[in-house]
Structures are given as C-alpha cells and as structure tokens.
Amino acid sequence: METAIACQDLKKTYKNGVKALDGVSFSVRPGEIFGLLGPNGAGKSTTVRILATLTAPDGGKASVAGCDALVNPAGVRLRIGFVAQASGVDKWGTGTENLTLQAHLMRVPKAEIPGRVSRLLEWVNLSDAAGRIVKTYSGGMKRRLDLAMGLVNEPAVLFLDEPTTGLDPETRAALWRDLKRLQKERNLTVLLTTHYLEEADHLCDRLAIVDHGKVVVEGTPAELKARISGDTVVLDVGAEAKRAADLLKPIAGILELIPDGACVIARVEQGATAMPTLITTLERAGISVRSSTLSRPSLDDVYLHHTGRRFQGEGEAGDAEKTAGKARP
C-alpha cells in the first residue's frame, strides 16, 4: 500500500447551503501521523467524516486503507478506527461493556474479544475502572476509552477528530505519548484534526493546513517553517499598529508586515540586526514600543503567511484553550 489515505478534490455542500469543502486533496503514507490543522469551521470534521464513510461528498475521490470510500464503504469500515469529536461512548455502559460491544460490531472473532478487551483496557490504563459506568469517568479517562474503542479491530488507519480538545495539558501530553507509541509498535496510520498549533507541530509527522474548505499547504512542520524565510518580530505598539506598519514599510530587509490588533508583525531577514532599527524608527515617530519579541518562524507564521490571518484570531475568540495552543518556540 503506497498511500494509507488519499483524497482528491473532495467537495461538500450541506443541505443548508454551507459549502464545507471546496476541493480538499492530500495524501497520507502508511505509518504516518498526519494532522489536519485549521480553525473552527474550516472543514476538518467534514473531511474526516467523508473518509470514515459517515457522509458522502458531492464530488471527488477518497481511498482509505486500500478501499475506495465511495464504492466500498463496508471495506473501509472494517479497516478503520474512528473517534469522533463528540466522544461517542455509551455513558451507561462500563468500559468493558463498551469495548466488548464495539468489538462485536467491528467483527472481531468472538473468541478473541475478552482477551483483546482486557489488553486494551490495560494499554490505556483503565483496568481499574473497567467495571465502572463511563458516566463516572473523567474527561481524560473517557478520551482514553475512546482511543481504545477506535483500536479494538486493530485498524490500519485511525481517525481522531480533535482528540485533545478540552483536555488539560497533562492529559494531552499523555495522549500524544500514546499515539507515538502506537505508531512505533504497530505502524498505525493516524489522521487527526486539531486547532492547536502546538499539537500539529509536536505530534504530526506531516500536516495540511485547512482553511475555508481547502488545503492551503501540506508538508512536515519543519518543511513548512523552512519555506518561510527570515525571523518574526512582534512589536506591541498599542493602538497605532496601522500607522506603525506604514512607517516601517520603507526599511530594507523587511519581507512581510502585518498589523494585528495592538501589534505589528514583521518578518525580516535578520531579526537580531533589524530589531533595533525597527524600534528606533517607531520611537522617532512618537510611537512607543511596549514590548517586542523575536522568534524563528513558527507554524503560527506559516498559517499567517498562507492565509493572511493569525491563527488564534479565528473562531471562538477568548477561548482560553485556543490561546494556549499558540506556539512560539
């Protein structure tokens, strides 16, 4: 199998007229952890739902684990694990009961079910809670059970839709470790969606940035960052970002200038040498610089570069979870 997941020009307009996908194409190699990164409403879930055969696209092609998702959805279902954005475990069932039912539905041979269920529970560290009703589980425990449910048929491809949204940082890190371990132990292919830049950066081997129903760029995090040359300087200038940007425009060595709220973001060839020039230029014009930061390009900058917007400005503004996802190495 050359590619674990391939989709080409996927299009989807919902009945209410919302155009969710406007030609999504990307491919995922076997054994890869691949991320779909994008703000809320970008079309990540729709893409995953099409690949998991839950909804049909209006146009385009998709193949998963060697099966055509449109022609042979039954074949796809046997070979995938799917963990939705909403958990999807039965809260009135115990961990064991949930996994056992899922194993039956996934056509795991009957004789193998009890052994596999208890191994999985142990693997996700839920053996002690196996007999408890899921209603009593914490968010992190539920998410670990979700993961186990997605693995019960030993899938070739695992889909995880926003697996760490709403989890505390510790639980999130633990899930990252689990996924890395799965990748190493079983060569599992994982397609996950996220709106955390940090998650895409640290966890994913490759990723695609999705915006307005399209893939704007695809590559490894390092590649994507390397493609943007220079350093990023962020200057906090208070209310006069627009005027500040105009003042800085003539300076040599500036590649990109974007006013962003109270800040001006400048991408420059040599950050260390440009910074003093930028600050003195502004101070001379009577704009005081309250703070400044210098960094190598991050995924934030990649996103900014390709979409013209900063990532965390999207979707639910003021969502603490989201700002926490802002990555500045």
Added chain:
Amino acid sequence: MNAFLSDTLHLLLRHLRTTLRIPIWIAVTLIQPVIWLTIYGQLFRRVVEIPGFGAASYIQFLTPGVVVMTALFGSAWSGMGIIEDLSEGVMDRMLATPVNRAALISARVLHAALTVAVQSVIILLFGMLLGARVEGGIPGFLAILLLGSLLGAGMSALSNGLALVTRREETLIAVVNFFGLPLTFLSTAFMAADLMPAWIRALARANPVNWAVLASRDAMLGQAWGSVAKAALMLSGFAAAAVWVATQAFRAYRRST
C-alpha cells in the same frame, strides 16, 4: 448467526442494561400505572352500575386498559434514546462500524416490546391484587403481554422514526403529549364502547390502542379468542408498517448528514 440477528442481540443487551441502570425510570413507569389502577379504580368504581356498561367490576374492566395505556406511553418515549445517541456521537461511532443498519432500529423496537411485557406482568399482578381476575388463565395472561408488546413495538418504531426526522427532544415530547392522551381516550381503556358517543366509537375502531384494549379485555375474560387473534394480527401489521416507516426515516437520516 447472521449479522442482523447478532447485532440486534448485542444492541438489545446494551439497551436493557441501560434501562436497568436508570432505576428512577423504572420507578416512574411502574408507579404511574399503580396510581392509575388505585385512583381510577376507586374513582370510577361505580360506573359499572350504569345500565349498559356491561362489566362485573370496574377494576376488572380497567386493568387491561391500564396495561395498554402503559404500553403506549412507555414505548412512545423510545425515540428519546436515539436522540441522545445522535447528540452524544454514539450513533456516528456505530455508523462508522460495519454494524447492520436495520439492527440499530430493531434492537430499540425489541427493547420497547420487552420492557412493555415486563411492565404488563407487574400491572396485571397488581390488578389481580386489587380484585381483577384473569378468567382466560395463563393463555389469557400471555395474550395480554403479546398484545401490549405488539402495540409497544409499533409505537416505539414510530417514536424512533419521528426522532430521526426531527432530531429534537422537544419535538418528540410535544408530539407524545399531543397524541398520547387522545389515543388513550379514543379507546375503551376507561369507558365501555356502548356508552361512547358514536363519533368517538368510530374513531376508536381505527385506533390501534383500542384494538389492543378490546382484545386484552377479551383475553382477560377468556372469551372471543377469534377476535383476540384478529387483533394480534392487526397489531402485527401495525408494528410492521411502523418499523418500515422507522427504517425509511433512518435511511433519510443517514443520507442527510
């Protein structure tokens, strides 16, 4: 075992388990009929004295009515479970598996029918405690369970179908409240047919709830086995049609998401 049967069985076990784990639900669905039997049994005790009512005791008359009414209301709420599954992602998780699609409906319908059967046993026993007599013996007793379960199966299928179309608890609650009592009172659950206005009697004839009530009462009295069998057939037809409707609603749901 084929996929439809084995999936139905496993999903049915899940639903039964859920029911047993929400004891308050069991309590409510059992206390209600007990209240009906006690209060109505006392309140209307003397209506049997009205010439033409034609029953020996009101509790004897009322017990099959309450069995059927409980079957109706118990199963009409069945769609709430599927709405919960839709909103919590359980349905998505299952639809991403190779599970037999029809089993997702049939398990809920069977669950409703079984629940009705268990409730009916308890109500019948309580009715007997209050003085009702099952003259039809064990066959009569079993016939009542069957009639109630068939009605319950049909009603739960309609409830699930409606739930899949509207996907909102509020709508389901409104519809059940709107139709539940009229369906009950347009039947002979509380009042003898001979004492009903003609137009209600006409409507009652087309009402599956009334089919179940009349046949249950015959089974209770151990009489008119032919019409009991006929009612069972008609209720089977009603249940089959309702399951077909629910299946179509489910198909439409899967296409629309």
